Amino acid sequence: MRSFSELINKLLLTSSRNRKVDVLCDYFKNTPDPDRGFTLAIITNSLEIKNIPISKIKEIVRETVDEELFALSYDYVGDLAETISLIWPNKENGNLPQISKMIGILKNINKNESTRKIHSFLSIANETERWALIKLISGGLRIGVSSRLAKTALAKFGEKKLDDIEKIWHGIDPPYENLFKWLCDTGPIPEIDLKNTFNPMMLANPLEDKDFINLNCNNFVAEWKWDGIRVQIIINDSNIKIFSRTGDDISLSFPEIKSLEKNMVILDGELLVGRNYIPMNFNSLQQRLNRKKVSLKHINDFPAFVKLYDILYLNNDDLREKNWEERRNLLENWYYKNKNEFFDLSKIINFNSWKNLTAIRKNEIIDEQHEGLMIKRKSSPYISGRPKGHWYKWKKDPKTVDAILMYAVRGHGKRSSYYSDFTFGLWDGNQLSPIGKAYFGFNDNELKILDKFVRNNTIKKFGPVREVEKTFVIEVAFDSVNSSTRHKSGVALRFPRIKRLREDKPTSEVIQLCEFKLEFL
Amino acid sequence: MKWINENLYISPINTYIDPSKPVENAIITHGHADHAKPGHKNVLATKETINIMKIRYGENCAQNFQELTLNKTLKIDDVKITFYPAGHILGSVQVLAEYKGERINFTGDYKTKKDKTCENFEPVKCHTLVTEATFGLPVFQHPNEHNEIKKLLRSLELFPKRPHLVGVYALGKAQRIIGLLRQQKYDKEIFIHGALEKLCNYYVEEKIFLGKFLKTNLKDKKEYHGEIILAPPSAIKNVWSRKFVDPIICQVSGWMSIKQRAKQNLVELPLIISDHADWNELTQYIKLTGAENVYVTHGREEAIVHWCKMNQINGLALSLSGREDEEDL
Ligand SMILES: [Zn+2]
Numbered sequence: 001m002r003s004f005s006e007l008i009n010k011l012l013l014t015s016s017r018n019r020k021v022d023v024l025c026d027y028f029k030n031t032p033d034p035d036r037g038f039t040l041a042i043i044t045n046s047l048e049i050k051n052i053p054i055s056k057i058k059e060i061v062r063e064t065v066d067e068e069l070f071a072l073s074y075d076y077v078g079d080l081a082e083t084i085s086l087i088w089p090n091k092e093n094g095n096l097p098q099i100s101k102m103i104g105i106l107k108n109i110n111k112n113e114s115t116r117k118i119h120s121f122l123s124i125a126n127e128t129e130r131w132a133l134i135k136l137i138s139g140g141l142r143i144g145v146s147s148r149l150a151k152t153a154l155a156k157f158g159e160k161k162l163d164d165i166e167k168i169w170h171g172i173d174p175p176y177e178n179l180f181k182w183l184c185d186t187g188p189i190p191e192i193d194l195k196n197t198f199n200p201m202m203l204a205n206p207l208e209d210k211d212f213i214n215l216n217c218n219n220f221v222a223e224w225k226w227d228g229i230r231v232q233i234i235i236n237d238s239n240i241k242i243f244s245r246t247g248d249d250i251s252l253s254f255p256e257i258k259s260l261e262k263n264m265v266i267l268d269g270e271l272l273v274g275r276n277y278i279p280m281n282f283n284s285l286q287q288r289l290n291r292k293k294v295s296l297k298h299i300n301d302f303p304a305f306v307k308l309y310d311i312l313y314l315n316n317d318d319l320r321e322k323n324w325e326e327r328r329n330l331l332e333n334w335y336y337k338n339k340n341e342f343f344d345l346s347k348i349i350n351f352n353s354w355k356n357l358t359a360i361r362k363n364e365i366i367d368e369q370h371e372g373l374m375i376k377r378k379s380s381p382y383i384s385g386r387p388k389g390h391w392y393k394w395k396k397d398p399k400t401v402d403a404i405l406m407y408a409v410r411g412h413g414k415r416s417s418y419y420s421d422f423t424f425g426l427w428d429g430n431q432l433s434p435i436g437k438a439y440f441g442f443n444d445n446e447l448k449i450l451d452k453f454v455r456n457n458t459i460k461k462f463g464p465v466r467e468v469e470k471t472f473v474i475e476v477a478f479d480s481v482n483s484s485t486r487h488k489s490g491v492a493l494r495f496p497r498i499k500r501l502r503e504d505k506p507t508s509e510v511i512q513l514c515e516f517k518l519e520f521l
Numbered sequence: 522m523k524w525i526n527e528n529l530y531i532s533p534i535n536t537y538i539d540p541s542k543p544v545e546n547a548i549i550t551h552g553h554a555d556h557a558k559p560g561h562k563n564v565l566a567t568k569e570t571i572n573i574m575k576i577r578y579g580e581n582c583a584q585n586f587q588e589l590t591l592n593k594t595l596k597i598d599d600v601k602i603t604f605y606p607a608g609h610i611l612g613s614v615q616v617l618a619e620y621k622g623e624r625i626n627f628t629g630d631y632k633t634k635k636d637k638t639c640e641n642f643e644p645v646k647c648h649t650l651v652t653e654a655t656f657g658l659p660v661f662q663h664p665n666e667h668n669e670i671k672k673l674l675r676s677l678e679l680f681p682k683r684p685h686l687v688g689v690y691a692l693g694k695a696q697r698i699i700g701l702l703r704q705q706k707y708d709k710e711i712f713i714h715g716a717l718e719k720l721c722n723y724y725v726e727e728k729i730f731l732g733k734f735l736k737t738n739l740k741d742k743k744e745y746h747g748e749i750i751l752a753p754p755s756a757i758k759n760v761w762s763r764k765f766v767d768p769i770i771c772q773v774s775g776w777m778s779i780k781q782r783a784k785q786n787l788v789e790l791p792l793i794i795s796d797h798a799d800w801n802e803l804t805q806y807i808k809l810t811g812a813e814n815v816y817v818t819h820g821r822e823e824a825i826v827h828w829c830k831m832n833q834i835n836g837l838a839l840s841l842s843g844r845e846d847e848e849d850l
Contacts, residue, residue, distance in 0.1 A: 012780055013789050065659065066831065072824045073660045079781055086660035086778060127664075131780070417782065 001096035005132035012143040024153035034100045037175025044147035054138045085131035092123040158183025171197035195236045198247040200384035204391035222349040225371040228272035236264040257342045268310035273302040277344040281368040283482035307346040320382040372396045398477040405472040408454040419454040428513045433489045441497025473502040481520040550629025551613035569612025607631035608642030610693030625649040650812035654820030655797040663799040669792045670701045684745040684765040688754035688772035696724045699731045714752035
């Protein structure tokens with residue numbers, strides 16, 4: 001555990017991306033298998049140890065430390081793993097097992113011995129090891145290392161192409177000994193099972209106004225950015241696998257989607273619910289997400305289908321090097337041959353100038369169905385990741401409302417000493433009704449102002465939540481509003497963020513909830 | 522507290538301890554800016570604290586200065602005042618006030634750990650203890666300072682090309698760090714930011730061994746590969762630090778035990794060395810004094826007051842304003 005904990009401590013405190021890559025390279029160089037592979041799995045979120053609930057650890061701490069002192073400490077430090085690692089009063093001699101062994105122990109620990117074992121681990125560990133151990137158990141290291149960065153480090157360490165690593169990544173498993181063999185030039189590139197392996201998707205960059213002018217519109221095509229979830233579909237011998245954008249297999253949630261196609265094909269598209277290829281709103285799609293068991297009623301009420309964007313493989317041929325136009329042709333051919341109720345083609349929008357496209361975006365967008373426009377370069381191959389200069393997303397303009405700050409909670413990670421999660425509301429008669437939460441959108445300076453306001457204007461504390469004086473107006477931007485039965489206000493905002501602080505605005509000018517519903521619902 | 526009040530005012534002799542505004546009579550525990558303010562009429566302090574005040578604020582920062590030697594008692598009317606070393610920085614003291622048989626001890630800022638750059642702390646028995654609580658939470662358990670200094674030396678070995686910019690407060694912390702480096706046999710010259718110079722020179726005048734230190738010269742061509750440069754944290758954050766190519770940013774403070782705080786301050790190498798008592802020192806000292814009443818001047822008062830209650834001691838938070846523990850921010 002020592003070298004693992006020191007690694008993640010170093011990664012946390014290193015802010016430069018290049019330095020983080022170097023730190024990881026060093027670690028891969030100096031750490032044997034299978035430790036380095038398990039560490040890689042943890043950093044890339046490819047391994048979860050969900051055996052011990054965090055409540056168990058809290059319970060162990062409560063038995064050891066005075067509850068009030070713990071609460072005060074937690075409130076001050078703001079991060080649970082840090083608080084426990086610093087406050088733990090018992091020290092024992094010994095060494096923790098190395099990371100690969102530790103993972104095995106944590107995965108197989110049984111309920112009866114877990115209290116004793118964890119207690120002993122916490123006492124043997126030094127402060128940084130304790131911190132790392134709790135982070136490991138609670139999942140989510142939050143050390144500012146993306147899996148992309150980890151792969152970049154792998155590429156540098158093995159002097160291989162990052163794209164080659166991306167291509168095999170979802171087909172290999174911890175502790176990745178075959179991967180490290182290849183990286184150290186003592187083995188071949190790991191072979192992967194194409195039929196069951198997610199291929200990282202190509203993603204778009206936001207269109208910024210200044211790019212726009214410089215692009216020659218003849219080199220681009222446009223299509224709607226449908227408001228569903230991006231999926232990758234692998235069909236082989238009539239079997240279908242559906243993966244989310246992050247590579248999670250979500251096939252079981254959508255058992256109705258079928259195809260008779262015998263050959264292997266990998267498609268890229270947007271999963272939606274609706275009839276006759278007409279999408280219902282995102283709220284309806286959400287009824288289908290994250291369900292382990294799907295009822296017939298759900299399938300009937302919210303039938304799923306896919307708008308196809310792209311094709312990656314056909315008959316075992318990798319099409320990703322081909323340009324968009326070639327791939328589009330192949331996609332259309334496949335579509336017309338295999339047409340059924342579950343597959344629709346995402347339509348290409350005709351336009352002859354950016355001005356023309358701007359007008360289309362303004363006049364033809366359907367709020368319930370479209371998230372905006374996608375603009376794709378005709379000559380671009382399919383490149384996984386978010387390559388610059390190929391695909392652009394041009395989201396619809398956000399909506400805004402002025403609302404009143406009501407509650408605040410401290411943030412996590414880097415923001416743990418600031419009140420940075422805010423609940424805001426609108427008038428409902430002469431009461432305030434919360435309509436949403438936002439924890440980003442503001443800059444550092446605005447965060448300081450908000451934090452100060454919260455600290456100086458708290459009227460009540462409920463555990464970590466502070467209720468504040470209802471005097472501060474903020475302008476909230478959001479993508480859309482759905483009606484919701486889960487929220488008391490009856491509305492749920494999508495992607496809310498704090499756009500501006502409106503300290504100047506009197507709270508009496510904030511609108512009523514019913515006015516808000518009339519305007520946006 | 523009949524003869525002192527929550528502003529640390531000793532009424533029988535019309536005297537404040539560490540007042541935040543100019544007053545007629547002030548006793549100053551030590552030279553940090555949140556305790557020693559300019560503009561008082563009469564100041565009673567140790568020789569070192571008086572000298573530090575004059576260095577920082579000018580010769581005339583008070584009308585009259587009166588020195589009091591450690592462990593010597595001064596009688597003012599019916600009140601007896603004695604200074605005991607607080608072990609915090611050079612010249613720092615605890616102030617024991619005795620009146621009609623009641624002993625009240627004001628700790629000022631203190632630490633009980635040994636420190637070669639100042640007089641070591643001495644415990645004092647009292648009826649009422651007025652204590653600081655900068656690190657008054659059980660999450661603060663300062664590690665061994667020599668091991669922390671070794672982290673800096675190890676980093677120098679690992680990155681022999683990179684300048685190590687070490688954020689330290691100008692008074693006390695800077696000199697202690699230099700001293701600790703010398704104890705580890707680090708005998709190269711140590712570079713310091715201009716803001717540290719006068720106080721380092723003063724420590725040397727007081728016969729505290731700091732070895733060779735040099736003011737950084739921003740105009741020279743020197744590249745400071747693998748050198749230690751001490752500077753106030755504010756200088757490291759501003760343009761001053763741009764001269765240094767690819768530096769490792771270090772910061773020395775008790776707060777550095779909180780990784781997220783180090784991260785917020787873009788500190789790559791946090792060194793947890795504090796001139797304040799940690800949780801264990803605070804609570805052990807409260808017990809040791811035998812005090813029945815504990816008043817907490819500043820810091821994490823709630824936890825100390827709660828601990829007092831658990832230990833059948835009367836605790837009260839005074840929440841003095843303006844105490845920002847500047848040396849440890
Ligand atoms: Zn001080």
